[in-house]
Amino acid sequence: MLDVMVNDEYKLTSDGMQIVIMRKHIVDPxxxxxxxxxxxxxxxxxxxxTWKYCGKVEQALEVILRQRVFESEAATLKELHNEIVSFKREIHGMLGDSQ
Structure with missing residues (x-):
């Protein structure tokens, strides 16, 4: 079964029919x-x-990117752009893509 860390906050698993995005939570009992x-x-x-379900890995990565944009503390478009580019580079680096 799929069990891939995306970063320290998200990982991807599967249930045999779809990709499952798991999100880390810190629990204070x-x-x-x-x-x-x-x-x-x-x-x-x-x-x-379990946080969200997707049909494809690519869709799951886009969902994670979108959430990171929503939670960004960027104050300018340039800062936001840099965060987006940084995440995409991180993903491409894990996949072994050159970019």
Missing amino acids: TKSPIFDETKHSAEMREEWK
Whole structure:
């Protein structure tokens, strides 16, 4: 089964019919309304949760890029452009493409 890290926040898996984008979440158990320090660990943990579904790997990468744009803190078009180009280079580098 597919299990590919895109970066430290996203990975791609599959369920046999589609590509599944998994997104990393940091869980703070002390924020839970049922947290009881005598019964539970207060240690932060990392969880991967299903985030979106796509038909193709290329579509999944575009969805991730779009989300990064939505969450960008760029203050100018130039900064945003640089972030987009940087992500595309990162992907091409992982794929072994020259660009």
